[in-house]
Amino acid sequence: MGTTASKATKGVRSETLRRSNLAAIFAMLRTAPSVTRSELVEATGLTRSAVGSLIGELVEYGLATETGAQHDGHRGRPSAMAEIDGTGLAALSFEIGVDGVAAAVVNLRGEVLDDARASRTRGPVAAEPKVDDLVTLANLLGYANGMVGDRRIVGIGVAVAGTVTSDGQRVVMAPNLQWSDVPLADLVSARFGAGVAVTIGNDADVGALAEHRFGAGGGANNMIFVGGEIGVGGGIIVEGHRVHGRSGFAGEFGHMPVNPSGDVCGCGSIGCWETEVGERALLRRAGFDVDSGDAAVQRLLLAAQHGDAAVLDALAEHGGWMAIGLACLINVFDPEIVVMGGMFNDLWRYVEDVVTSDLARTSFGGQERPGVVVAGRLGNSARLIGAAELAFQPLLNDPVSA
C-alpha cells in the first residue's frame, strides 16, 4: 500500500517537474528572438535529449518551431534553432482609460497585430457602457466566436485605470472613472462568452509587465516603472518578482507625499507626487486649462517642439518635481533601471536633462549611474501588451493547456 502511494506521488512529482521545465523553456523562447538547443541546455541544466523532447512537445502544441541545425560558434556540434510560433493563437486585450478605450490583438511575442482606439469625453461613465465600447472595438478588429481571423483567442486581458483585486476579477476603486467595487471581469465575460477567460489588471502594473518583458526593462531583475496620465502609478519588480504589497496596491507612487504645502490630492491627502507631476500639474504650469486632458498635453508638447519658452520653462520645473519622487524610488529600491511610461514617456526628451542632473545630486550613488532612468520603448501600446500578458499567463504557467 505504502509503496503504491509513494510511486503515485513520485509520478505526480515528475509530471509537475516536466511541466515546469516546459514552462521555463517556453518562457525563454518568448523573450529571445531564437535560441539554440545548446543555449537552452546551458540555461536550464537539463540534458540535450530532455530539451529536445520538451521543444518537440511545444512544436506539437503549435507554440514553437524548430529550424535547421546551425553552428553556434564555440561548439563543434551543430545545434537546432528554436523559436516561438503561436501563429494560431493570440490574446485580445483592452485598455479602459480616463480618455477612452483601446483594444488590440497581441501575439505570443508581445507584438500588436492590430489595434483600435475610441476616445470619450471625460467624466464619470458607468462600467456597462464602457464594456459596450470594448465590444464595438473587438468587432472592429474582427473578433467573432473566440477567433480573430484564423487565430484562436486564448484569453482576454483588460488594463484599467484603477486598483484591482489580486485575483484579477474586480476593480476595487477607479477614482478617475468614479468606479468602486465593479465586477469587471464578469461584465466582460458576459459579453464575450464563457469560453474565453477574462483577467483584469491595474494599467500601471501591466505597463510595467510589458516594459519588463518586451521593452526598455530588458528583463532587469530590479526595475521600477512609473506611468502617468491624470493619475500617477507604477510597478515594482524586485529580484525578478513583482511586488504586490498586502492589498495589491504597491506601486501607488503618485501618492507619496512630496509637498506639505501643496494641493489637495484626489485621495484626500495634501501634496502627493501626483499633484506635482500629474497631467493637471503640467497643464497648470504651462498656463493651460487643467481639465482639458490629453489633447491639451499634445498641444503643449507641440509648443515645446516649436521652442515655446514658457512651455519649456514649465517642463523644466515639472522635471524638477519628477526628480524628487524618482530620487525617493531610487533610494528605496536601488533599481537597475527606471522606465518612464504613459505621459512621462512623451515628455521625457524635454525633462531628461533636468531629471538627470537633479538625480546626480539627490539619488544615492547618482553620479555613478546617470542612465538609470529611461523612456519606455513600447509607447502607448505598453498597457495593451501587458494586458495581453495577463491573458497569456495560464498558458505560460502550463503550456500543456494550449
Ligand SMILES: [Zn+2]
Ligand atoms: Zn494622493
